[in-house]
Amino acid sequence: MNFSWLVAIFFAISAFSALVQAESDNNAEFTLASEAGYIDNFFYQARNEQSTAYYTLSSDLALTSNRQHSAFNFDAKLATYFFDKFNNDDHTDFTITPTYQFKFSQNQRLYMSALWLNSYNYRGTGLSLSQAEALSKGDEKENIGASIGYEYGTFESQGKLNFDLTYHENKFTTRRTDTRRLDTEILNFKSNFDYLLSGKTFLAFDIAYKVTEYPNDPISNRDSITALVGVKWFSTVISELNFLVGYQQLKFSDNRLRDDHAFKWRFDYIWRLADFTRVHIVSNRHFDESYRLISSYRLVQSQQIDFEHGFTERFNVLATVGLTNEKFISRQNTEQEDYLFSTLTLAYQHSDRLSLQLSYDYQALDTRDVNIDYSYNKMALNVKIKL
Template sequence: MSFSRFLAVCTTYCTFSTLVLAEFDNTLAFSVVPEAGYIDNFLYLSNNEPGTRFYSLSSDVSLTSKSQQSAFNFDANIATHLFDKFEDDNHTNFTIIPKYQFKFSQNQRLHVSALWLKNYIYRGTGLSLGQAEALSKGDEQEILGASIGYEYGTFESQGRVNFGLNYQESEFTTRRADTNRLDTEILHIKSSFDYLLSGKTYLAFDLDYKIIDYPNDPLISRDSIAGLIGVKWYTTVISELNFLVGYQNLTFEDNRLSDDSAFKWRVDYTWRPSDFTTLHIVSNRKFDETYRLISSYRLAQTYQIDVMHDFTEHLSVFFAVGINNDEFISPLGSKDEDYLFTTLELDYAYNDRLSFQLSYDYKTLDANYGNIDFAYNKLGISLKLDL
C-alpha cells in the first residue's frame, strides 16, 4: 500500500486550503462515544456459540472551513474495541477523509477527496467464514483512495451532468501468504446525466467503467462497464425516488475465464408521511469485488428498509431490516450466501451535547454449501458526548 500517495494528496489539500483559510468560516466538532454490551455468538458458529462482553471507545473529529466559493472538510474517526473472552481480537479501526469543493459558478462545482481506512474483519466473517476456530484473530484490511469530480447544473436546471474519477488501493495486511492475491487497484470512471422532463421529474442516465487489477493474481483482473436508465423524482419534500435499471458486463484479461453479464438496478425511495416519521427503501444489484480466496468475483443483491420516528423532541427510534444475497462465482461453479439483518436503536437526547443509545443487532446466514449457517445477536448501550 502506497502511503506516500495518500500523504501527497493530503498535503495538496492542506496547502491549497491554507491559501484561502483567512477568508473561511471555520467550525470544529468533536465527539466521544463509549459503549458496552454483550455478543452471544462472537465467532459466528453454527453451534456451540461462545459469547462475550465487549467495550468500545470511539471519537469523531470534523473540521469545516467555508467561504462563498469553496469548502474544506476534514473528517476522522478512531474506534478501539475490547473483548472479555477474546483478547486477541482487540483492535482499533480508523477512517480519515479530507474533502475540498470549489464553485466556479452557481452551476459548476469541482470536488476532490481522499480516503484512508483501516478495518478489522472479525473471525467467522469475510475471508474466514466457517473457519473462525482455525484462526487466533481476525483479518485487517487497509484502503487508500482519491477521487475528483465535476458537476454542472442544479435542481432548477434543464439538465445536470456529473463526472467522477476514483482510484483505490486495497489490501489485507494479515495472513499475507494467502491474502496477497486479493490486493486490488481499481480505477473507476463515473458519469451521469439527468434531463428535466417536468416539474421535479428527471430522466436519468448513468454510465460506469471500472478497471480492476489484481497485481498478485492477474488471472482475475478484469474490466467492468455498466449502463443504467431510469427516473429521479423529487416532486415534494414528502417523497423522493431514484429508480434505474440497466446492464453490466465483465471482461477478463485472461481468456481462461469466461466473460459475464447481468441485469443491474438501483432503487432509492424516501417517504416522509409526517414531520416525525421517515421511511427509506433501498435496493441494488451489481457485480462486485470478491472477498473470498476461492472465487473470482461476486454478484451482490441488497434490499433494505429503514424507519425513523421521533416520539418527542428528545426520544426517537430507528429500525432497519435487510437482506443481502451474494453469489460467489469461480471457474469451479458458484456458491450462494443469504444474509438477513435487523437493527433497532432507541435514542434519548438529554441535551444538545449529551445523548444515550440502546441498540440491538441481529444477523443470520443461510448458505447453500457447508455447515456455515449462523445466528448472531448483539446488545449494547452507549453514551455520546459532543464537545
C-alpha cells in the same frame, strides 16, 4: 509510496493549512463516545456458540472551512474495541476523509476527496467464514484512495451533468501469504446526466467504466461497463424516488476466465409520512470484488427498509430490516450466501452535547452448507458527548 497515499497526505496537509491561514468561516467539532455491549455468537458459528461482553471508545474530529466559493472538510474517526474473553481481537479502526469543493459559478463546481481507512474483519466473517477457531485473531484491511469530480447544473436546472474519477487500492494487511492475492487497484470513471421532464421529474442516465487489477493474481484482472437509465422523482417534500435499470458486463483480460454480464438496477425511495416519521427503501444489484480466495468476483443483490419515528424532538426509534444475496463465482462453481440483518435503535438526545442510544442487532446466514449457517445477536448501550 503509492499514488493514492500521496494524494491523501496532500489533502490532509491542505486541510490544516486552509483552516489556519484562510480568512474564512472555520468550525471544529470533537465528539467522544463510549459503548458497552454483549455478543452471543462472537465467532459466527453454526454450533458451540461463544459469547462475550465488549467495550468501545471512539472519537470523531470534524473540521470545516467555508469561503465564498469553496469549502473544505476534514473528518477523522477513531474507534478502539475491547473484548472481555477474546483479547487477541482487541483492535482499533480509523477513517480519515478530507474533502474539498470549489464553485466556479452558481451551477458549476469541482470537488475532490481522499480516503484512508483501516478496518477489522472479525473471525468467522468474510474471508474467514466458518474458520474462526483456526485463526488467532481477525483480518485487518486497508483502503486508500482519492477521487475528483465535476458537476454542471443544479437541482433547479433543466439538466445536470456529473463526471467522477476514483482510484482505490485495497489490501488485507494480515496473513499476507494467503491474502496478497486479493490486493486490488481500482480505477473507476462514472458519469450521470439528469434531464428535467416536467415538474420535479427527471430522466436519468448513468454510465460507468471500471478497471480492476490484481497485482498478485493477474488472471483476475478485468474491465466492467455499466449503463443505467431511469427516473428521479421529487414530487413533493413527502416523497423522493430514484429508480434506474440497466446492464453490466465484465470482460476478463485472461481468456481462462469467462466474461459475464447481468441485469442491474438501483432503487431508492423515501416516504415522509409525517413530520416525525420516515420510511426509506433501498434495493440494488451489481457485480463486485470478491473477498474470498476461491472466487474471482461476486454478484450482489440487496434490499433494505428503514423506518424512523420521532416520538418527541429528543426521543426517536429506528428499525432496519435487510436481506443481501451474494453469489461467489469461480472457474469451478458458484456459491450462494443469503444474509438477513435487522437493527432496532432507541436514541435519546438529552442535550445539544449529550446523547444516549440503546441498540439491538441481529444477523443470520443461510447457505447450502448447514455447517456454515449461523445467527448472531448483539445488544449495546452507547453514550456520546460533543465537546
